[in-house]
Amino acid sequence: MSERTQHAEPPRTGTPGEVLIEARGLTKRFTKKGAEPFVAVAGVDFEVRRGEVFGFLGPNGAGKSTTMRMIGCVSPSTGGSLRIFGLEPSAAGPAIRARLGVVPQEDTLDTEMQVRDNLHVYGRYFGLPRAVIKERTERLLDFVQLADRGSDKVEPLSGGMKRRLTIARSLINEPEILILDEPTTGLDPQARHVVWDRLYRLKQQGTTLILTTHYMDEAEQLCDRLVVMDKGRIAAEGTPRALIERYSTREVLELRFPLDEQDQAAEKLAGVADGVIAEKVEVLPDRVLVYADDGETALQAVRARGLEPMTALVRRSTLEDVFLTLTGRTLVD
CATH class of the missing domain: 3.40.50.300 (P-loop containing nucleotide triphosphate hydrolases)
Known part of the structure; x- marks a missing residue:
């Protein structure tokens, strides 16, 4: 160039x-x-x-x-x-x-x-x-x-x-x-x-x-x-970065379950959000988000409750997670 x-x-x-x-x-x-x-x-x-x-x-x-x-x-x-x-x-x-x-x-x-x-x-x-x-x-x-x-x-x-x-x-x-x-x-x-x-x-x-x-x-x-x-x-x-640190956790665990099992899985996951394993659980139409500082530890806690998701992904928190927290919906609505 x-x-x-x-x-x-x-x-x-x-x-x-x-x-x-x-x-x-x-x-x-x-x-x-x-x-x-x-x-x-x-x-x-x-x-x-x-x-x-x-x-x-x-x-x-x-x-x-x-x-x-x-x-x-x-x-x-x-x-x-x-x-x-x-x-x-x-x-x-x-x-x-x-x-x-x-x-x-x-x-x-x-x-x-x-x-x-x-x-x-x-x-x-x-x-x-x-x-x-x-x-x-x-x-x-x-x-x-x-x-x-x-x-x-x-x-x-x-x-x-x-x-x-x-x-x-x-x-x-x-x-x-x-x-x-x-x-x-x-x-x-x-x-x-x-x-x-x-x-x-x-x-x-x-x-x-x-x-x-x-x-x-x-x-x-x-x-x-x-x-x-x-x-x-x-x-x-x-x-x-400051917004992510203030309004989200270090990592997010994304879980996908069969659609006919998601509601039941979400009920079992509610106890994970105890402030130690995870801060909160967010249920979306197609997946469940578990907000935690250590996503792998949160995944172990999920499996300890007898749940085996179709897919599990641990990722860092993003601005989209901030929006879910602040506005209660995704950015494009």
Whole structure:
């Protein structure tokens, strides 16, 4: 890989770790005539610092995308305070948006235009000189590994290529903050890892990233800190590892029984959650989870109760386990 391929546009200078976004009691209500107001975001507090990757995680309808739209200055808040770069979106929306890059959940590329022209047109929205747009376009296409597709039309590109092109387009104005709404949803594993690599390189260069995601491994790979949202509120905040340590056990034992035996097995397993062998037992539609610091010891205790699962897997705890604990359901519902 050439050195040119490894570098995107340099981020604007600033003090590492300084607070770029500060929300206090941030609220969003939607009102409809004749109906009770719907509170999508119910008084959340958070800070995003320069150079970090900050994640918003939670079930569908938790308020993540609504919060992102307020940060992107496209949806006004209805309560609390929000400051971005020290500015209030209500008074300085255009100035803030000029310093943001946005990767929406759905690609909004012009599929009938060439790859390169999508960046040219977007750059003009920011009033950039044509020579600047041309230079940045070539550099960004190199960065997202699409330099050889610049003259191709967008329509026949793969989903992963379109996603990388959307990321390149969002960087045309050299944003200080890049907002990504579910950046790899719908991509195959290989394409996801290519996108992760590009985002990680942006982080290394000091770009501040804010993302929502439905992929637990994505959050663990990319996020320095994250908040778990549920029903418009923040249920937890911290680093991925700190959240796992706080809300789960070191290991999880996954047991699968024949479906007609699972309920009976779950009843026998209830006694395992004694705080010594295991902390708790979680019954899911297709398997039983036993949360324990030592999964092998928990498995021995299961078998000592006369149970022999079809399959047994001991694994480390993940963010998905945190979600099961905090929200009572899987992330995609």
